[in-house]
Amino acid sequence: MADRIRVAVVYGGRSSEHGISVVSAGSVLKALDPDRYDIVPVGITPSGRWVLTEADPTALQIVGRTLPEVEKGTAVVLNTDPESAGLVSIDPGAAAQLLETVDVVFPLLHGKFGEDGTIQGLFEMAGIPYVGPGVFASAAGMDKEFTKRLLRDAGLEVGQFEVLRRGRPYSAVDLAHLPLPVFVKPARAGSSVGITKLTDWADLDDALAEAFAHDDKVLLEAGVDGHEVECGVLEDEDGLPIASLPAEIRLVGDHDWYDFEAKYLDDASEYDIPPNLPGDVIARVRDLACRAFTAIDCAGLARVDFFVRPNGEVVVNEINTMPGFTPISMFPKMWAATGVDYPTLVDKLISAALRRAGR
Structure with missing residues (x-):
């Protein structure tokens, strides 16, 4: 061997x-x-x-x-x-x-x-x-503020948001334009760690304390009414992005949003691959996933998360440059539904890394 x-x-x-x-x-x-x-x-x-x-x-x-x-x-x-x-x-x-x-x-x-x-x-x-994207794309994809700015600059729709930094004053007036519910989250964390779903502005300080416990910068994102949809992206042998079939996450049980416990501990979610959406909307999600991948100069892989409004409009939520590979993670599940099983997916990622390095 x-x-x-x-x-x-x-x-x-x-x-x-x-x-x-x-x-x-x-x-x-x-x-x-x-x-x-x-x-x-x-x-x-x-x-x-x-x-x-x-x-x-x-x-x-x-x-x-x-x-x-x-x-x-x-x-x-x-x-x-x-x-x-x-x-x-x-x-x-x-x-x-x-x-x-x-x-x-x-x-x-x-x-x-x-x-x-x-x-x-x-x-x-x-x-x-x-395996995975380089320094810039990794940093940009990790920082939710700059992800949104790069995506918006590339012509992709993102939801309303505001940024707060530790130690800098803010006014509730500056935030009041955000319609409730608002998700208060660390700007550079994942797996829903440190996130609070805010339904009353009176609870803002507690939500900020939770988020600032994980980062010096916090995002406040207006909730988007619609389907929560994810899409996986890989690069092909020519280095171009290709998108998987998307998946829609549906919560079951007592959870009212997709938090850490719902994702990993409570078996509180179900999914549809592909989502129960019109074909043209699914095609648009896949196209936007590739455009988001390119917008932050990504490589190797990414999972792009969306909201699809009732009228069919697609809003990019965030991009994850090293998505989970656990047995319940959606990235490998989406690719399996697209015809790429788990071992083949891993092979493709390693081959892409070697190919980019000229090996």
Whole structure:
């Protein structure tokens, strides 16, 4: 198996989405063909320590309502010398040792220090190909303010929003034009972490406190009445974006919006692929997903989230440059419905990363 591709699956990380990243990694590790890939599992602990792990996929799962966590392993760092880029063992009491070089990295990291361009810059310095978009698109896609500004500049419709920054004064008058409900959310977080659905302006301070606990910048987004629709995007062999069949998320049970518990813990959602929408609206969603992908200079993959109003108008909500790969994540489900199963999807992403690097 000398010709196997050595792929480092990097997961965990320092963000509030650590556990979801670990679950995503379990699914990807299970899908990687060991006859084709030499797998190097690299976990990042919540404190930021890099460790080589055994990464048994069966252990990287949600148990009840408890998310898994990276805890221990052989300590390593990434050597950023492009001529010998690889992982260096730094276990205490032992001499630093350069491990074998890595052909490509699959960074299954969500949120801060993983999906925001920071680790992408590290891989660029090391000269290691990696799955997903580059530094700029990762940073722009992570920051909901600048995502919306870039999409709006490209002629795509986005909802009404306002931006507040920690320590800067604001006036309720400046916000009153936003029709309730308003979603108060950290500008640079995902998985619905830190988000409050605001239905009374009297509760604004509490909602801001929750959001500012996760970021120094907060978005207030006016709710959009309509279908909540997602669409996956991949790049083809020519580097052009192609869109999956979209999916519509429908809540069941007691949840009135798609929060973290509804997504991952309570089995409180159902979905339709494709949505029960007219064919021309579905075609427009797929076209806009590709346009959004291009608008932020994305590469590799993305999931684009939309609202479809009752009159058929399509509003772009946000773009996720490293969507979840958990067993319940919509990105792989949409591609499976489009004819690309999970192992093939992973193969395509790794091949695209190597192709962009000329490998």
